[in-house]
Amino acid sequence: MIIDLPNTSTAALNKRLVKLRENAGLPMIGRVLTLIVVTNEVVGSESAIRSANNASREHPCRVIVVIRGNRAAANRLDAQIRVGGDAGASEVIVLRTSGGLTTQGAALATPLLLPDTPVAAWWPRNSPTNLAADRIGQLCQRRITDSDAEGHPTDALAKRASGYSPGDTDLAWARITPWRALMTSLLDQPPYEKITAATVGGPESAGSIDLACGWLAARLGIDVRRAVGKQMVVLERKSGNIVIEGINSRTVEVRITGQEPMRAPLPDRSVAECLAEDLRRMDSDEIYAEALTGLDRVIHSSSSDR
Template sequence: MKIDLTDTTSSEINKALVKGRRAVGTPAVGMVLTLVIVTDEENAYDALKAANDASREHPSRTLVVIKRAARFPRDRTKSRLDAEVRVGVDGCTGETLVLRLHGEVSDHADSVIVPLLLPDTPVVVWWPGDAPLDPAKDPLGALAQRRITDLYAVQNPLQALEARVHSYSPGDTDLAWTRLTPWRSALASALDHARTTVTSAAVEAEADNPAAELLARWLGERLRVRTERVASNGPVITAVRLGTADGEIVVERPDGPLATLSLPGQPSRTLALQVRPTSELIAEELRRLDADDMYATILRNRTGEGPN
């Protein structure tokens, strides 16, 4: 069921939610969290689709906050809140509220959001595009136990990464880090099989790739070796090479969903190492709502050669 509200209030939106639940027979008690998506019109569709797909694993109330820019200065004084209330539509297993904030109310989005949060459940805020310099101090970010950004969506990802170093607060994470989970698992498994000491490391990726930078820092932290960054034609990360006294350990993925693992003295094997859709990344992040201590450590390790 879909209900459109124009020039409305949080109270009216809650009434529409109750009406929608009664119409489709869907209780709110099965939802485990509130996911707040702060985005613009351009990115709203893709972000909401990813959230709907993730809701199959994590039933939630999804609030999409779209701040509409004023065309003229005088429009800044005209506040209006429009809303779409969706219950049981678009494949979502929870509830979806698409909120468009016009005028001065866009500067006080938290006052609109607070009455719409599920009681006694965690809050996660996700910025699919540009994010605040300090997410934890943002009015919406301050409401959340978990704050998700995406360095892939900004114009200067490595510059934004350095900003994250200074603004990090427990609960912050980034999808560039989440994208590395299969790589980290593959490399950890390779080292378990090789059982040798790594003396050097290199990450090959397209230039200015934030996930490659985070992977280099992770390798430096875990292996206590300087990690070289090598530019390749991409896409994204194409290979990791670990030098040992017995030869190189190589995980190589030049293109496509499959990678090749080469260990000294052993036949090469094929690994599944595909680029995952955003819905899978969000679903992974929603599985844990505590602070990611390793992510915090990697942010501080700027050199890729262990702790400073």
């Protein structure tokens, strides 16, 4: 069910929500958090809403979508309430703003926050430099960005590193969770030798690849080469290399010196899957913070090694 409230106010919106609960039995019990999505029409608000709805099946929540429209237009708030099949396991409140209201997202969202539950914010693109200092970011325990979706992921990660605060995270970080788990499991096997060099390859504009480099640099205490080309990881050690190479979007091949190659399922992760992972915790992700500091030890080059 979708209810449109053109040219409205947050007070009128709240009254309509109360009426829905009374007349239609709109559920409140079971909502575990509030997710604020900050976007604009150019980015594609419907795509962000679909991802939030899918993530809500794991984390039933209230989703507040703040869409920043034309600042030069007259002040106006057009709202929409989505429940039932149009909202996944959540209830979605869409706030389309224009004029001076485009800068008042935090004030508009505050009256709509669920009481006594954590608050998370997600910027699908065009995130602020300092998330914790942003007015919406100040409302939240968890602040989520996506450096892979930015025009210049490397610059976006530099921005995240310079303005990091506990609670910040990145969907690009969640995208490499299976890769990090695989690398960790391979290194947790004999002969337990020190890794002397590491190379991570992948598309040039991929913040997730940069973060993988930063993570390895921080955990291994070495410089890591960031190559452009096939998605792969090469870890060098005295007894021979460990190579993990993407064969397609769902499978990787692992080659270890002296052993037969093997293949493992490692499918690409959707935005919704990454968002659901980031909503599982509201505390500080110290390993992500270490990966950001490790970016200083990443050496960029033009092509990947085989």
